[in-house]
Amino acid sequence: MQILTLTQLRETDERTQRFTPLGLGLDRILDPESAAAYHQESVAESDLATVVARGTHSAFERLREIHAYGVLCYEIYTLVNDHALLVIEQALRDRFIDFHDGSCVFVHAGGREETVQIGEYADVHRAANRFSPKRRYRLRVGQGPATVEFNGMLDGLRSWARAADLLRGQRNRRIEKLLAKLRNSVAHPSSTHLLSPVDCARTLSDLAEFINQLWGVPTPGGRLYPAPAERDVLFIGWNATGRIIIGSADHLTADHMRFDDIEQCAIVRAFLSPGTPLVDRDLHYFDSRYENTRLPAEYLWGPGSPAEAAAWLAATPPVRDFVDLLDQVFAIRHDGDRVYRPMKPGIVALLDPADQAGHWYIVQADVAQDAFAHVQQLLTAAAGCSQHGECPACPVETIDQGTVEKLVERGRLAPTSSMLPPAFHLCDDISPWRLAPVSSNQELGPPGRGYRRRSDGS
Ligand SMILES: [Zn+2]
Structure with a gap:
């Protein structure tokens, strides 16, 4: 030494x-x-x-x-x-x-x-x-x-x-x-x-x-x-040319005329803190009823014109809130050969009966995509996935499953609001589109790509 x-x-x-x-x-x-x-x-x-x-x-x-x-x-x-x-x-x-x-x-x-x-x-x-x-x-x-x-x-x-x-x-x-x-x-x-x-x-x-x-x-x-992290009140605006703009709702309140090239917009609570991990790049895939974003996002109002949004914000100013980013609960529907993307359980109970048909999984996961991938793997009989409790193959826990009727009885789908959000969502070209499900054996893609577009634009 x-x-x-x-x-x-x-x-x-x-x-x-x-x-x-x-x-x-x-x-x-x-x-x-x-x-x-x-x-x-x-x-x-x-x-x-x-x-x-x-x-x-x-x-x-x-x-x-x-x-x-x-x-x-x-x-x-x-x-x-x-x-x-x-x-x-x-x-x-x-x-x-x-x-x-x-x-x-x-x-x-x-x-x-x-x-x-x-x-x-x-x-x-x-x-x-x-x-x-x-x-x-x-x-x-x-x-x-x-x-x-x-x-x-x-x-x-x-x-x-x-x-x-x-x-x-x-x-x-x-x-x-x-x-x-x-x-x-x-x-x-x-x-x-x-x-x-x-x-x-x-x-x-x-x-x-x-x-x-x-x-x-x-x-x-x-x-x-x-x-729990603080969520902003944001607006998401889009027009027929495919332009999409996401920003603080305060900008809309201050001067909605600045956004006269925006035809439609929605007000949401979501994460957009540039330069931090709390910036949700999947907001471009926002859907009023389905969980397409990486971080928790909540529909508040819309769609409507920027002027209408500014009027709503002035009359009903929403506040920021704090949400837990871990252990979120999602409801996933399997009906026939189709698996639908995750929803918040509170929305499921408000859906039309036709949209409630099928077998539902109540899954706890940190991000919606984990829950969706687990149910897809489960239904394609991928090795290792578990029907109940903690999945040994995925970072999820299946809390319950069954028909909407049974899950409501067991208190799994308690509504968090009295109003079902109007159905709308965004995609690459930003024209409004209606949800079409993905077949259960379709390969997983990035969020939002698991849909087939429908052209009726309703
Ligand atoms: Zn699994």
């Missing part, structure tokens, strides 16, 4: 200096002071909520502190990144202890219950071995009634956190499994690897989101567990 002097230990690692706010510097590097500041700032916003357990909090802060020394030793980023994966398990253990507040109950398949006093996680581990799934025990989640198979290990804790509704998001279920796999590869390594400061900062940011979500605090603007 080569013994370094204190001066040598204090030398900046040039590899770290090459990571700049403008990407990887091939012909220039940051000076040492700037590199130290930049890499600390990259993790400065990943704070934990004050409600997080002290042990988890300390483990996370220690990682952030050590991360700052990556500017002197590039290998630190890999060590911090790998240790962050181990903190996931610590966070789950601490949350388990908080959640169960002193005791937990194991229920035998025969109905017998075993209550175990727990002070620290070692007590839980012993109890999970004693009352294991092999011996036909399940853990009661908090006060119940839900129970979950629980082995006290990382995968058991992950299943428990899902059963306790502490984690959200259908796509996140896969990411959580992947993180557990990565953690296992770190705990039982079979090769070496070297990660960059960018990888490390991303892992710390994801870890902070995961921990905060476990304690019930979603992250504003988060990548994995975002807090």
Whole structure:
């Protein structure tokens, strides 16, 4: 081993200096002071909520502190990144202890219950071995009634956190499994690897989101567990030449004459924040009844002329709202050889009886396209898709299915408004068109392409 002097230990690692706010510097590097500041700032916003357990909090802060020394030793980023994966398990253990507040109950398949006093996680581990799934025990989640198979290990804790509704998001279920796999590869390594400061900062940011979500605090603007996001009131205007314009409804209120080349427009609540992840490029496929957009969009008024829209906005000024971007619920109709695109369940109950015919799936997904793809695969007998509950092949959960009559009885289709939106939607050439369904075996395309145009233009 080569013994370094204190001066040598204090030398900046040039590899770290090459990571700049403008990407990887091939012909220039940051000076040492700037590199130290930049890499600390990259993790400065990943704070934990004050409600997080002290042990988890300390483990996370220690990682952030050590991360700052990556500017002197590039290998630190890999060590911090790998240790962050181990903190996931610590966070789950601490949350388990908080959640169960002193005791937990194991229920035998025969109905017998075993209550175990727990002070620290070692007590839980012993109890999970004693009352294991092999011996036909399940853990009661908090006060119940839900129970979950629980082995006290990382995968058991992950299943428990899902059963306790502490984690959200259908796509996140896969990411959580992947993180557990990565953690296992770190705990039982079979090769070496070297990660960059960018990888490390991303892992710390994801870890902070995961921990905060476990304690019930979603992250504003988060990548994995975002807090409800603010939706704008927008207008979507179009004309027969194919011109489409989307903008803030305020512009229409201020001067609707500016839009005299627009023949028809609609007012919606949707996302259009340029330069952020909350810009919905699929708004060009907006449909008043079907969910064609990537982010949640809501019909408010239209279609009508810009002057009529401005008058409606002045008389009934709509306000912005906040919506959850995860775990949305969609209703998908299968009738004969046709599968229709997802709808909001609240709209289905208002449809004409003829449009309610067929078999409906109530599917929870983060984006409508996931729910639609799942039902299409289900009906084409694609391998791996599940009719009920969490799908092992898709990031969705099938909540219920049946006829409209049965689903209304079970409270799955409660109307959210008293009025059915008039049917209209946009496509490439922007002339109004009426929904025509896609056959169940048609290949999936981008949103909006799953339709056949109809020319009656009603
Ligand atoms: Zn599926």
